[in-house]
Amino acid sequence: MKVKWIIQPPIYMVMLLLLTSCWNSRELNDMAIVTGIGMDKVPNTEEYVVTFQIVNPSATATSVGVSTGQPPITVYTSTDRTLFGALRKTSKKVARQLFFAHTQLLVIGESLAKSGINGIFDVFERSHELRLNSIVIVSRETDASSVLKILLPIESIPALAVVKKNKNTAKLWGENRAISVFELINSITGEGEPVISGVRIFGDLVKGRKKTYLEQSEVEAVISVSGLAVFKEGKLKGWLDGPEARGTLWVQNKIEQTSINIDSEKKQDSIAIDISHSKTKVKVKLREGVPVFHIYIDEEGSVIESQDFVDLSKRKELQKLEVELAKKTKEEVVKSLQAAQSMGCDIFNFGDELKRKDPKAWETVKNQWSDIFAKGELDVHVQVYIRSTGMRLKPFLPNTD
Incomplete structure (x- = not known):
């Protein structure tokens, strides 16, 4: 009987610890939700220009009220030797901590694609923050940063709009493929070579970044899915159309x-x-x-x-x-x-x-x-x-x- 009373208190203490709240929880108003990531190469260096497309919660709210006049997204750019370094360096510019659970899109700039992409995916497999099911595209005749800065009609979040365009045309027309980071890594490590859907920007890039130009029936800039990027040994070799x-x-x-x-x-x-x-x-x-x-x-x-x-x-x-x-x-x-x-x-x-x-x-x-x-x-x-x-x-x- 004495043994029972000796054992019970430690058991109760352990059970109380299990009932505590999440030790690493984060409040929603402390997070900056990243919907898209863009990666470009700094010319003549080994550094990357990394762009983050972040949602403006007040601008995308559906409740009735006075409009804030803000665009639905804000874009921040940092330069570093690694993607994770640029991620952490962006904390100097953003008031909230970057949150990647809703990242839908990874855009690779054409210049970076030509220099080689095999080294940029290691962090996706190591980090618990980045998503392996994000869709990958290659920006054609422009940089990745420009793609993430264009505002698009119908869908308030541009990164989601690009992902939907890629999936829709892959399903209905058949000249493009929606490929995730996970599938791309498997393709790179296999015996074949990967192909990735490309996107082009048609129209005025400067006007396409402004919310005011969405208030008309014909927008000033459009992102269009365009061709397949062919890679050899991790480098962009050419395009198929x-x-x-x-x-x-x-x-x-x-x-x-x-x-x-x-x-x-x-x-x-x-x-x-x-x-x-x-x-x-x-x-x-x-x-x-x-x-x-x-x-x-x-x-x-x-x-x-x-x-x-x-x-x-x-x-x-x-x-x-x-x-x-x-x-x-x-x-x-x-x-x-x-x-x-x-x-x-x-x-x-x-x-x-x-x-x-x-x-x-x-x-x-x-x-x-x-x-x-x-x-x-x-x-x-x-x-x-x-x-x-x-x-x-x-x-x-x-x-x-």
């Missing part, structure tokens, strides 16, 4: 939806096909030391528009469209491979596939894979099925035959 970009994502099995215009018997690009399903399988084999890339694409779609008379009630007419659609898809895949081979960049992760399927064969080519990849042969098979013709069969356009 249009069919080359979409062909790349076709091979990577990243196409969710897209639209392709195909030819009718009389008019070029007169029939729009909405691709609603696409699945790609890849096999890589070595044949006498030369890699052969076997690509198998299955896709389904619907006729969504016709600018020429085509009797879609006849199965043979649909089959003609299927053949034409398979041809267009194959052309885009071929263009993407040719572009990648000209840059010597395995952006399709063919090396990873060969390593996984045939480790012994991979050991014989891994040290010269860039050169061997550039000499590889392509074998594309596209299977197309047009599932629907929309709300009608025959177009209302008259048959001129």
Whole structure:
């Protein structure tokens, strides 16, 4: 009985400690919420220019009241040898501590991309503050800081607007990819080379930073998703646009939806096909030391528009469209491979596939894979099925035959 009374007090003391509040809690009004981070290179140095896009809580509040007249975000910039150093150095300029739990976007400046990006992601894996699921983009023909300073309509927080644009166009058009920091690190550490969506600024950069220019139907500056940045050994090698970009994502099995215009018997690009399903399988084999890339694409779609008379009630007419659609898809895949081979960049992760399927064969080519990849042969098979013709069969356009 005495032993019981001796043991109980220490147990109660431990239980009381467990019931205490969070020892490292922070009040909301002590935090500056960072929604976007931009990284640029200081010319001729090893330092980074790091930009933080921070939310102005009073300007984004939805409650009824007198407007503060402030922009929805404020941008701060610091220069340091490391990202974390710039983060801490910004405390000299901001009245609140930077808070990264809601950071959605990481923008890499084109100049930094050309000099190399492999070293900037170490802090994301080490620090508990930074998010690995933030979307990464590359600013094209401008710096990352400028992208984060542009105010955009509809979405009050510009960084969120850019992320949504990137995800929407990746899903609906298929020439861009929404890639996170985590996915990018895996791509860098793999046997292939990464591709990252790019953005351009169209319009007046100076006016685009002012809130007053949002008070009109046509804004002065727009951020537009533009192309895929191709990297080799961590450095920006070139850009893919249009069919080359979409062909790349076709091979990577990243196409969710897209639209392709195909030819009718009389008019070029007169029939729009909405691709609603696409699945790609890849096999890589070595044949006498030369890699052969076997690509198998299955896709389904619907006729969504016709600018020429085509009797879609006849199965043979649909089959003609299927053949034409398979041809267009194959052309885009071929263009993407040719572009990648000209840059010597395995952006399709063919090396990873060969390593996984045939480790012994991979050991014989891994040290010269860039050169061997550039000499590889392509074998594309596209299977197309047009599932629907929309709300009608025959177009209302008259048959001129």
